[in-house]
Amino acid sequence: MNIRMVLLASAAAFAASTPVLAADAIVAAEPEPVEYVRVCDAYGTGYFYIPGTETCLKIEGYIRFQVNVGDRPGNSVTRPNDSDWDAVTRGQVQFTAKSDTEYGPLTGVIVMQFNADNATDQDAILDSAYLDVAGFRAGLFYSWWDDGLSGETDDIGSIVTLHNSLRYQYESGTFYAGISVDELEDGFYQSGEGPNNVGVAFGVGGTAGAFSYQVTGGWDFDNEDGAIRAMGTVEIGPGTLGLAAVYSSGPNSYYSAAEWAVAAEYAIKATDKLKITPGVQYYGDYGVDGDDFGDGDAWKVGLTVDYQIVDNFYAKASVQYLDPDDGDDSTSGYFRLQRSF
Template sequence: MNIKGLLLGSAAALTAVSGARAADAVTVAEPEPAEYVKICDVYGSGYFYIPGTETCLRIGGYVRYDIGVGDVGSFDGARTHDVQDGSDQGTWRKNARFDLRTWTGQETELGTLKTYTETKFNFGNRNAYSGPDSPQNYAFNRGITLNFAWIQLGGLRVGKDESAFDAFIGYAGNVINDTLVPYGDFDTNVVQYYFDAGNGFSAVVSLEEGSGVVGTIDSYVPHVVGGVKYTQGWGAIAGVIAYDSNYEEVAGKVRLDVNATNELSLFIMAGYGTDDNLTDGTYAIPAGGRGFYKQWGGNWAVWGGGTYKFNEKTSFNLQASYDEWKNLGIAANVAYDIVPGLTITAEVDYLHAGKFGDAGFSNWTNADKKDSVGGVLRFQRSF
């Protein structure tokens, strides 16, 4: 056999062997791309499915930094003492906060199953003031507060919430210090039922535990709140009534919201409460003091204000409040969105302490003066 024949025979043999091996080869499928997060758009933007479940989860919150200056009475400034000579003097009131929120939603045969939580972490000075002889002010980690932690199935809600006396009817405007004249206490455990007719009419019944020395129920009898609301494109009208089981007193509020134009929205809210048994001896307040719901001075109080949007980035907010004891509060601010998600707000506040402003009832008004002025500069990154 010559060289040419040998080469041709070898090539043929190699071809045959290669073909046989190719026929026996295992084809490995390429991996499909994994979908680690699946968007859930049933409950709004920001939700995603928890892997392996039908539960949708949203995580959000904000980081905030407040700088307050001025008198104590408007909740903006703080008092302290000089570390060298002990003299009383004013100082900044500052607070940094990390606010973490979670929402979940899932459809069930009994309706939508929801949860909501909000936890706040704070570092700042305490803004404590108990008279000119004992000012206290120091910065520290102020602990963790659980502001919301509730479960809702259909219309039934249980857990930690804010009182329906405030949350259902609406808060007193878009100012930072909206409680210069307080309109109700907030933190409480609840058993609530919400009804939504789907045509703008809604209602709530809430059994509440209250909180604090004065507000927490002192027996098996809960506080009770009921409310109704009618909402349309022009605005809303709402009312709530609350029974304070500790003092056996009743308080109520009515509110009107009006969307006057695309730029201007207005509100007015009035409150009235009985006070025959509201002695509040713990706070050294004379008869006609406050329970868990009627926090204002005297029987009646009124709050009003609004928001004007100059453009998509800038808005002006105003609130004025007044009660029977002649406590007067005025708060105004300008909020500006520097970039999406980052807002800076500059606010000025004024508080006139009325009936007990000269008597030193600082636990009632939190004021060290009859007339107090202060301001807050707030930076907030929301996500």
């Protein structure tokens, strides 16, 4: 037997005596624990838990494109425009945080608004920022005087409705009542006065079946004048009838358009997507002459059309005609596209 045969025989004997072993199993690494975003349905749709907390957050807003037309179109973004039309774009985002406390839900709201008249004329503003708990609200927010009828014809609110304020409001299912202390630094001022003003306002409102109502008042301490307003709506036929009246003892930060005014509109729901709202308003002692109201009256008529293109996307068109006794008549309006999210 040669050496070759010896080696082969030895290898065969070793293979026969060695047990067959299975291949080593592949063990996957354990995944890192991940905390996925959880839906929070305690406060309505759109809320989710901030990871690692029990605070619920909602993010919403809109994108708006608007073309203003008229004798002096201007816009809410920049100064009045010399041409008879002006296009503007706005983006707004709102963050609402809520969490449960022993006093009820603690709410915090931040609203940021970004406006652009063109590529170089732009601004970013804090539109609202406030905290709310147990009926108390403190921060920068809109007053009850910002409310109005659903169309665009009525002119029954303050020229500036966003204030740093402290407010308490009681609410039940169909009724609310509240009082606020407002810093009025950018409203109406009499001759010789400066932006260091304070006011007290109240709001009462609610619903009763197809009828809704609101009564709002305010006293401007610096100007020593106040205003009161009442509004109501009721569903009649294919639409909703809205009526409003306002009286002001003198020009002040809560109302300074006229000594008194009445407004009416009828919002017709033509289809599920189309709403047509004609409106009219009459002013007594219209405008401001020095520190008092003017002597002439004025009237205004207009039409607003709302159309929902698809969910969260709608178009609005409005045209208004104003005819004062002591001034030139004017026509103005706008066309708007808005996508909400």
